Amino acid sequence: MKINLTFFIILYLSSAVAIAFPQNNTKPGGIAIIAVAPSTSSKPFVSYHKKPVALVKGRTNWLAIIGISLKTKTGAEHITIRDKRGKTHHKSFKVKPYKYRTQRLTIKDKNKVTPNKKSQQRIKHEFILKNKLKNTFSKKPPQLNFIRPTSGRDSGRFGLRRILNGKKRNPHSGMDIAAPSGRAVKASAAAKVIFVGNLFFTGNVIYLDHGNGLISLYAHLSKINVKKGQHVKQGKIIGKVGKTGRVTGAHLHWSVYLNGNAIDPVLFLQKHKIRKKRGK
Numbered sequence: 001m002k003i004n005l006t007f008f009i010i011l012y013l014s015s016a017v018a019i020a021f022p023q024n025n026t027k028p029g030g031i032a033i034i035a036v037a038p039s040t041s042s043k044p045f046v047s048y049h050k051k052p053v054a055l056v057k058g059r060t061n062w063l064a065i066i067g068i069s070l071k072t073k074t075g076a077e078h079i080t081i082r083d084k085r086g087k088t089h090h091k092s093f094k095v096k097p098y099k100y101r102t103q104r105l106t107i108k109d110k111n112k113v114t115p116n117k118k119s120q121q122r123i124k125h126e127f128i129l130k131n132k133l134k135n136t137f138s139k140k141p142p143q144l145n146f147i148r149p150t151s152g153r154d155s156g157r158f159g160l161r162r163i164l165n166g167k168k169r170n171p172h173s174g175m176d177i178a179a180p181s182g183r184a185v186k187a188s189a190a191a192k193v194i195f196v197g198n199l200f201f202t203g204n205v206i207y208l209d210h211g212n213g214l215i216s217l218y219a220h221l222s223k224i225n226v227k228k229g230q231h232v233k234q235g236k237i238i239g240k241v242g243k244t245g246r247v248t249g250a251h252l253h254w255s256v257y258l259n260g261n262a263i264d265p266v267l268f269l270q271k272h273k274i275r276k277k278r279g280k
């Protein structure tokens, strides 16, 4: 217990020096970082489309870190800020236009492109489960300085409009990293494992909860090294690259969710630092 406490004090002091934030980029599938209250005031509650959003204490302000859905239209979006006394006000941000490219792929397993009746049933059940997982909101403040989960070439960027075997499918909800089967997959940041299993499209998959609605997903794995409920540190080897689920070959599919919306994981790798006063 004593060791744990010392550990947390050290963590707290080091995090007080500098916080790495993801990149503020208000494209559909991007992130909006908005100052919602002075950091001297008590922690407010912030919501976007009726869902709670991640909130961190910056040097001068409480900052809301909002995930913008890929489906969002260009224009103004609004957030609601409620202070400790229950008084609410709104702030807005502008979603800028962005054109994602198209990617055409050929999948050998035709049932993964046009699923049969039995597979459709399975997909329906898994859709509900996946929706629940990506909307997990735990109170723990999130670790924001993500690391790349595995080494390898970027083989499929986030947001690509996908044409599979000539048929239009959902846009790409994460980034693909080409890597051979068996290469280690690491946790992007400290987290709690909220799901491990095999799903129709993702194959063997792990969901990590980093806190405050920040979730990451690692798909198509050949091996899973962690269990549901386990706490992992950043960089912990959680599994191995594979080619399970809907794939053209071995790679890691990595998704990042904020307030239930899949956002471009690259924004978590191109971060900028906001300085905080030491010991504050």
Ligand SMILES: [Zn+2]
Pocket: 156, 172, 174, 175, 176, 252, 253, 254
């Ligand atoms: Zn992918």
